[in-house]
Every structure is written in structure tokens, then in C-alpha cells.
Amino acid sequence: MTDRESRSAQLLWGDRTRAPRGPKPSLSVDRIVAEGIELADLEGLEALSMQRLATELGAGTMSLYRYVPSKDDLIALMLDAAMGAPPQVDEGVGWRGALEACARSCAAVFERHPWVLSLAARPRTMGPNEVAYVEAALAALSGTGLSSAEMIDTVVLLNGFVRGVAPFLAAERDTDRRLIDMELIAAHGRRENYPTVAAVLGELGGRRHRNADDSFEYGLRRILDGVAARIDAP
Amino acid sequence: MTDRESRSAQLLWGDRTRAPRGPKPSLSVDRIVAEGIELADLEGLEALSMQRLATELGAGTMSLYRYVPSKDDLIALMLDAAMGAPPQVDEGVGWRGALEACARSCAAVFERHPWVLSLAARPRTMGPNEVAYVEAALAALSGTGLSSAEMIDTVVLLNGFVRGVAPFLAAERDTDRRLIDMELIAAHGRRENYPTVAAVLGELGGRRHRNADDSFEYGLRRILDGVAARIDAP
DNA sequence: GCTAATGCGCGTACGGCGCACGCAGTGGGG
DNA sequence: CCCCACTGCGTGCGCCGTACGCGCATTAGC
Numbered sequence: 001m002t003d004r005e006s007r008s009a010q011l012l013w014g015d016r017t018r019a020p021r022g023p024k025p026s027l028s029v030d031r032i033v034a035e036g037i038e039l040a041d042l043e044g045l046e047a048l049s050m051q052r053l054a055t056e057l058g059a060g061t062m063s064l065y066r067y068v069p070s071k072d073d074l075i076a077l078m079l080d081a082a083m084g085a086p087p088q089v090d091e092g093v094g095w096r097g098a099l100e101a102c103a104r105s106c107a108a109v110f111e112r113h114p115w116v117l118s119l120a121a122r123p124r125t126m127g128p129n130e131v132a133y134v135e136a137a138l139a140a141l142s143g144t145g146l147s148s149a150e151m152i153d154t155v156v157l158l159n160g161f162v163r164g165v166a167p168f169l170a171a172e173r174d175t176d177r178r179l180i181d182m183e184l185i186a187a188h189g190r191r192e193n194y195p196t197v198a199a200v201l202g203e204l205g206g207r208r209h210r211n212a213d214d215s216f217e218y219g220l221r222r223i224l225d226g227v228a229a230r231i232d233a234p
Numbered sequence: 235m236t237d238r239e240s241r242s243a244q245l246l247w248g249d250r251t252r253a254p255r256g257p258k259p260s261l262s263v264d265r266i267v268a269e270g271i272e273l274a275d276l277e278g279l280e281a282l283s284m285q286r287l288a289t290e291l292g293a294g295t296m297s298l299y300r301y302v303p304s305k306d307d308l309i310a311l312m313l314d315a316a317m318g319a320p321p322q323v324d325e326g327v328g329w330r331g332a333l334e335a336c337a338r339s340c341a342a343v344f345e346r347h348p349w350v351l352s353l354a355a356r357p358r359t360m361g362p363n364e365v366a367y368v369e370a371a372l373a374a375l376s377g378t379g380l381s382s383a384e385m386i387d388t389v390v391l392l393n394g395f396v397r398g399v400a401p402f403l404a405a406e407r408d409t410d411r412r413l414i415d416m417e418l419i420a421a422h423g424r425r426e427n428y429p430t431v432a433a434v435l436g437e438l439g440g441r442r443h444r445n446a447d448d449s450f451e452y453g454l455r456r457i458l459d460g461v462a463a464r465i466d467a468p
Numbered sequence: 469g470c471t472a473a474t475g476c477g478c479g480t481a482c483g484g485c486g487c488a489c490g491c492a493g494t495g496g497g498g
Numbered sequence: 499c500c501c502c503a504c505t506g507c508g509t510g511c512g513c514c515g516t517a518c519g520c521g522c523a524t525t526a527g528c
Contacts, residue, residue: 009415013422022504023494049485060507062487071486114356121355121397122348123405125415131428134414138430148437150452156402157395157453163355164398168390171357180368181243181359188247194365196372203382218384219391222460229459256475257523283514294478296516305515 008073012080012127027059029067033077037113040078045115048075075119080127082113086136095231096224098140102133103162103220110166117166133159144231154227161223165216172212242307246314246361261293263301267311271347274312279349282309309353314361316347320370329465330458332374336367337396337454344400345407351400367393378465388461395457399450406446 016029035057040048050071054061068074087105089098110117126134137155146154171179182201185191191198250263269291274282284305288295302308321339323332344351360368371389380388405413416435419425425432 009418013418013424019503021496021502023496023506025505027506050487051485054507062489062508063506065487066505066507117355118352121351121401123401123408123411123413125411125418126413128424128427131414131419131431135428135431138434142430148434149448151434152438153449153452154456156399156449157456160398160400160402160453161391161395162398164394164396165390166394167355167357168394174357177357177359179357179360180365184243184247184359185365188249190247190362193362194369196376197365197369200372200382200385204386214383215387215390218387219394222388222391222464223457224460225463226456226458226460229463230456253475255473255525257477257525259476261477284516285514288478296478296480297476299516300476300478 008069008076009125011068011073011077012125025066027057027063027067029077032057032064032067032074033081036074036078037082040115041113045075045118076124076127079116079119079124080129082116083109083127083129083133085129086133089136089140095140095144096228099137099158099224100220102137102140103158106133106159106162107166107169107216110163111169114166114170117163120163146231150230157227158223161219165219169212169216172215242303242310243359245302245307245311246359259300261291261297261301263311264315266291266298266301266308267315270308270312271316274349275347279309279352310358310361313350313353313358314363316350317343317361317363317367319363320367323370323374329374329378330462333371333392333458334454336371336374337392340367340393340396341400341403341450344397345403348400348404351397354397380465384464391461392457395453399453403446403450406449 011029018025032053036048036053039053039056050064051061054064057064064074068077083106087101089101093101134155137158138151141151141154144151168179171177180197180201182191182198185194245263252259266287270282270287273287273290284298285295288298291298298308302311317340321335323335327335368389371392372385375385375388378385402413405411414431414435416425416432419428
């Protein structure tokens, strides 16, 4: 419980009621966080500075520090707020349907807020919404007969997959930016170092457009098939 | 082929021979990149500044820019260098053994160089080593009867899993830092919002230490099981 | 060996960053 | 009504990435 994390943890988990003494605040943590998310969505995390954010809010730069202890804490709040609550799962869809719903909802968040990815890639303390996602996934698995360790590992597996593929999906959706730039490789005479890549990409280039959703669904199905096999035959 | 990417692409993919005119350089791109990796390993990416790096190398800050066009380009070079070459795969281990070797080697890199994770989470242009990993994985799958699209999707799935799961593994290895801090949640009276999480974590807390390698192996097996099912029954 | 061309190390400077500090003013509780 | 907790925010500090250009080392061509 160091100072550094207790500050952001207090804001993440504590209530934000303040003593009604003194003048009314003209801003609020929620408004700052919301504006920060909007700015990060529009121009990326690197465009988010306290000065820029304050300007956007029509306030002085230092005024923000009345609400948020540091930029890092603000970003932690933005991360959890951007996640939002996990989806409501219909009864009767089974563990598989529930996990699919969680995974798809999570992937949708990463698509809407790409900057979340680089933040979620580092170890941190999860906020209420993030833990709620874990709760939903664990609850879905609680009747399957998996052990506690296996349940956690399954959630880790699924969450890891969604977070890991998101950059690939983003790259597949973006027709300009190529993760693997075969022209660049060929231009430097390295094409023969990667024969299989060249062959596979060449064959695919002839086909109609690569669909990022297909990649996601393919991976999701393989994972859930593997988990199902484990559940059915322990 | 914008200016911004052609610069780093040139360094990533081009040869680094220089005309032998003028005085001998006292540094080299490789030495700068290596020192940058060491610094990032020891103190994290946020401690890596050009001034700090130059001091570490016993050079003036601006001297680095004779070798590297910008900090971003340096980081791109560090990323690919930190990946290293993919593992040599023994003949006869089959597609499954080869993919396992790639996945484990990749995970080892992320454990040695945690800062790579936050970089790999954003869309970028892959370097020679990264593409070599893809080549190795695709080559392993080339005799399985999967279509080109399915081969790519499988590589994306596996790579996504390894990258997504790495932060969890790091958190499991770190006994202090908790991704889910149940004491913190309880301290704010939110424990009852997450009954399943509390139950599962409580049951696990009684057991001896959580092993990160177990989580990784569990996920890897489920994924490969799912892929095997697809290969055997198309 | 001389000269011109070239690449090198790096000092200086600029704009922007996060944020510590402290001041002036506001408005509710006693 | 007065006190003081609390507000917005101006100023200033240290650090950041890097554009620019100077002085010098080194080599190619003569």
C-alpha cells in the first residue's frame, strides 16, 4: 500500500463525495475523465497533456490537480471508465455464450479506444469495471466443474487472447498500414528469407479483403473448443 | 511510404554500411540499441531518455542523432533487437511442437524485456526478427492442410495469446503487486459485488503459490487442442 | 603532401511537458 | 458575521525531444 498506488486506488475504488465547504467546484473527476477519453480517442494518448485537456475543458492547467492527483492517476481512471461495465448475459446461453459475449464486448472496447491497449499491456491494479469483467467470466465458468485454478487460467487465456489480437485486428482493418510490409521487404532484397510468409500473403492478396472479424471469430472458436474439450473430458 | 516510417524502416531493413569518409564513428547503432535495451530492462522504458542513454554511453546527447533519426526509431530498433531470432526447431516435432517452441521463446522474451509488451500492443511495421517469427510459425503450419487464411489466423491467435497473457504472468510472478487487490476491494466495502472472484481467489489463496508457468501451459494446450481439432476434422 | 569534401562530436537553444507551491477569493457552518 | 476550508489558477522548475550549426577529423583525388 504505497503512496503512489493508494492515491489512484482511492479514486478508483473510493467514493468521490467531498465536504460541501468552500466554493462549488466547477469541474468534476467524471467530466475530466470523460474529456480525457474523448481526446485520446480522437488524437491518441500522446496528444493528451494536462494543458491540452485543461484548455479543452475551459480551465487552467493546474485546476485539474484539484481533482486528480497526477496524470498517471487520471489515466488509470480513464482506463477503467473506458472499459465500462461488462455485458448483461442472458440466462441460458451457457458458459460458452457468456464467455463469447464478454470477449466480444471487450474487443469492441479496444476497437473504440485503441489507446487502452498499450495501458492494459502493463501490470497494474484493476479497477471496478475490469474486475467486473473477471467476475462475469468466472461466474459463467462456475458450474462447469473446472477447478478454481483452471477457471482463472481460462479467464486469463481468453482475456489474453482478446488483448493480444486487438492490434492485429486494428492492422487488418487499416488498409494502409501493413504489419508485414512485403513490398518493403522485397525492396531490400530480403524476400527470399521469408518464403512461407511471401507465399501465404501472396495467395491471400488475390482473395477479396481480409476480414478482421473472421480472424477474431476463428481464434475465439479454437479457444472455446479447447476449453470445451477440457470441460467434457477432465 | 511516408517520411516517418521510411526512416525507421530503412534502419530496420536496410544495411547499415556507411561510406568510409570522415572520422571513424565512436559509437554504432548496435551499441546504442544494446545499451537502450539494457537500460529499459533495468529501469523501464520511462527511464529511457536520450540524455540518460548518452550519459550511459559516455557521449553527448546530440551525438546519438548521428546514428538514429529519432527516439521513436531507436525504440523500433530496440523492439526488433529484443525479440531476437526465433528458435531453431528440430525436425520431426510436428506443427504442434514447432508452434510450442515459438510460443515459449516469445514468452521468454517478454519476461526478459517487459517493456516490449507496451510497444507491441500498438500497430506498427514489423522488423526482420518479428517477421522471422511469423515465418517460422507459418512454415510449421504449411503441411497441415489449413487454408492460407486459417494459417494466418492461427498465428495471430497464438501470438495474440502470448502477448496478451504476458502481463498476467508477470503479475502472478510478482508476489507484491496484485492485479486484483481483494484487500483493497474489501476495504472499500465492495467485496459483495464480486462474489465469484472472492470465492475463487479465496480458495486459491489457501493453496501453495500460483505458478505462472502453469497458466501459460494451460492456455497453450487449450489453444493447440482447438487448432488440432480444426486440422483433424475440417 | 595538399586541398576539398565529407562525416563526426556535441554545445546551444526552443517549445512543451508534469507538477510543486502559494496566493486571492468564495461561501457554508458556528 | 466571521472564520477558514476549499476553490481556481499564475508562476516557476527541471526534464524532455530535437533543430541547427560550428569546429574538427578523416579520407579521395590530384
